[in-house]
Amino acid sequence: MDISPQISKLIQNPVCFLSDSPAAGDGIAISSRIRLARNIEGYPFPGNAPEALKKEIASLVRSAAVKSRMFPARSSYFIFPEELSESELAILVERRLASTGFVKNPQGALLIASRDEKSSIMVNEEDQLRIQCMTPGFDLDSLWEKISGIDDKLNTYLEYACDEKYGFLTSCPSNIGTGLRASVMLHLPGLVATGLINPTLEGINQLHLAVRGLRGEGSKNHGNFFQISNQYTLGITEKEAISALAAAIVKLIDGEKQARERLFESNRNMLFDKVGRAYGTLKYSYHLPLDEAFYALSCIRLGVDMGMFNAIDIATVNRMQIALQPGHLGCQIENFCTSDDCDERRAFLCRTLLKSGIKKG
């Protein structure tokens, strides 16, 4: 498969949102992200803009990104989704640089990203600009400082569509006001295993926070990852929204810690069994669906976090978590696994990464 040079460069690096050393929150809070929705005064929302106009918008944003020195031309990615294959688009989603909505409508779209992938802009997603900053662990405050700085710099080159009363104008009314969506990705296997996850998440909904799966809106529980984000953008400042989210995250981390302790005290053998079987599955299977792989990796991550397992480290778990997803899988093993079956290739890659397998000869 021909891979575009920029994508080829991307997949050589680890993703920016998984830390290979224990992150803040004892490995429970995996990563934090803030997105800002912005639009340029005088231009229609992407949904109402013909392709030519979207290209003009993309050009304006690119120019602002470079001139502001937030995304220097020589050290940033400028990726045009319409030039990419489905596999390459999937890679952008798997690296959390692009939303599924963004890659589904690639005409006139542009993705701008820093080399470390921690800062990026989706241009012509639902809004003209979706500025994003990501970091491993739980650190919304510095993330807010950072994205706020980028936003201000871009604003000196782009006049944002803004209403004095409501705030920033956005394509979907749910984002009007701050245009801010802050989220924290949590790994909650303890709450899932103790059956406390549903009441806990219901409590989260009552705090006007949203819960999503690994892949964002509409995605389900993959590998016990849950993304918690603010729902309100109107009548609330950015800092208020972030503090409310942060307070809930602290409680969730605490709940997960307690659940893990309870599991360890009451049934540690069940935990060892989960972790051991997961390791056996990754090491020896020859047909491995994505959900099963993610579940197994979640068990291993839990085992490593709890000091129960050291046959592989978190860096390997992180690497596998990304590499086993369809886009990365397609681009990485094309040349050395001839099977057409994605689940067989995933199992092959797993065995290769764990240097194992049972096949003779």
Place this chain on the structure above:
Amino acid sequence: MDISPQISKLIQNPVCFLSDSPAAGDGIAISSRIRLARNIEGYPFPGNAPEALKKEIASLVRSAAVKSRMFPARSSYFIFPEELSESELAILVERRLASTGFVKNPQGALLIASRDEKSSIMVNEEDQLRIQCMTPGFDLDSLWEKISGIDDKLNTYLEYACDEKYGFLTSCPSNIGTGLRASVMLHLPGLVATGLINPTLEGINQLHLAVRGLRGEGSKNHGNFFQISNQYTLGITEKEAISALAAAIVKLIDGEKQARERLFESNRNMLFDKVGRAYGTLKYSYHLPLDEAFYALSCIRLGVDMGMFNAIDIATVNRMQIALQPGHLGCQIENFCTSDDCDERRAFLCRTLLKSGIKKG
């Protein structure tokens, strides 16, 4: 746990019905067995005999067994089930020296067995004598010669209850005549995996043969083992019954071979997946129910038979198959695994035998 000296000696040896080298029938026909039901003229069937009379019968049989030199006193087991614990009784069943019915009614019962366990007599099971010969692989003819010889020798010391017209008299009418039950234990994972097992077994029933699981009457499919035996004992000679059974076994072995070839041709990756996952389960689980262990061992056995797997050999598979059963499990690891949970102890023993596991420190 105190173990009686004879049981202690038994469990040090491999069982006689599993061969560590590929048996006749390419490892599909695991073992053959013939049992003869006999009763002594002038004595009631055990079901109608008071304990004192059963003891008298046991004494008579023991004396005949020794005097006939079929079971020399110094080199045979003479085991009184009523002196044994439940675990020890289970061991006798797991080694196929005793039926479940035999160990459920231990009063006045006696088990006589050769050191190699290939010849034995249950005294005061349903009938006064159930003479048994077992061998690994598929070899009913030499088994018949052997048991027939033992039967004749015993007969010189014991007068069997016999009717001129019907033949040997037995407690249950279903055994009257020859009193012979010949059976072959088959490992049929290919027929199970291809879904052909049910029509195949229905065909077997139409040949007036009986199909049972690993543990005999009433037992279910454990680890894809099926015991095929003759049903008729009346109006048919021993050799006719044995030939009819042997002919069916030849066909079943052939059907299983074809099923394995078909699986290998059409979906060998699925086979590797089954074998690999089974190995992972045995190697890394911490809670392992018996059925799951047997299923995993069946997959491994299939993998070894088909030359797909060589991380462990058939000798280890055989050893595990016996050691993981409740009786053997109870007597073997009492001293070095403190868990009360049988499934945890089974998993512990598995990991120990495979020198693996994930536990830290």
